[in-house]
Amino acid sequence: MLERRRDIEPWGRQWPHWGRLFNDLLDWNLTGDWGRWGFGRGPSIDLYETEDHVVVEAEVPGYSPEDITVQVGPHGVHLRGRRTEEGNIQRDDYYLRERQFGEFSRTVSFPTPVQADKAKAAFKDGVLKITAPKRLSDSDGMRRIPVERETGPDQGEPRS
Incomplete structure (x- = not known):
């Protein structure tokens, strides 16, 4: 029995441009990275x-x-x-272009x-x-100071 081979990249063989577009969309993340299109790269x-x-x-x-x-x-x-x-090669002259x-x-x-x-x-x-x-010191100019307990006639009485 002959087993049919499945392409790992189904769009890539038949429509290389669609395959690249599909891969770029899968490659996109929430930081705005649009892969080969260069936005936020x-x-x-x-x-x-x-x-x-x-x-x-x-x-x-x-x-x-x-x-x-x-x-x-x-x-x-x-x-x-x-x-x-570099250079002046027209976009239509490329078969593959991955450099950014x-x-x-x-x-x-x-x-x-x-x-x-x-x-x-x-x-x-x-x-x-x-x-x-x-x-x-990671204090950004701030300095830690100790908190001292006050002693005196008010000690222990609730504040109003």
């Missing part, structure tokens, strides 16, 4: 901390350091990038406050690495 990010630093690593292949803007605050980092198309061009914007919150003025960014092999030292 941002780099993949790793966020971790060491004993004395918070580290963000972002994959930005195809970008140069001049294409990327990094803004660091005590509670997070904001990344912006812009990548333009355009702009991205991504904000990441830190797990602990940092010293933003001492943060550093380095770019190597398509990975942007941002390192910021942790703030010694």
Whole structure:
């Protein structure tokens, strides 16, 4: 008996454009990421901390350091990038097009406050690495003071 093979991607073989559209719709998430269409697209990010630093690593292949803007605050980092198309190939000349061009914007919150003025960014092999030292105190200028019990003639009497 001959068994009929089922396509994993049923739309892809017969209608490649519909298949791509269908996959993009499945790929969409609530943050507004529309896949290959580029709306809200941002780099993949790793966020971790060491004993004395918070580290963000972002994959930005195809970008140069001049294409990327990094803004660091005590509670997070904001990344912006812009990548333009090279050459003048017409859209109708493509059989497959997955590389992305355009702009991205991504904000990441830190797990602990940092010293933003001492943060550093380095770019190597398509990975942007941002390192910021942790703030010694996370009080934002606030200071904890002890609450002392008052002693005197009113002690123990209910307030009115």
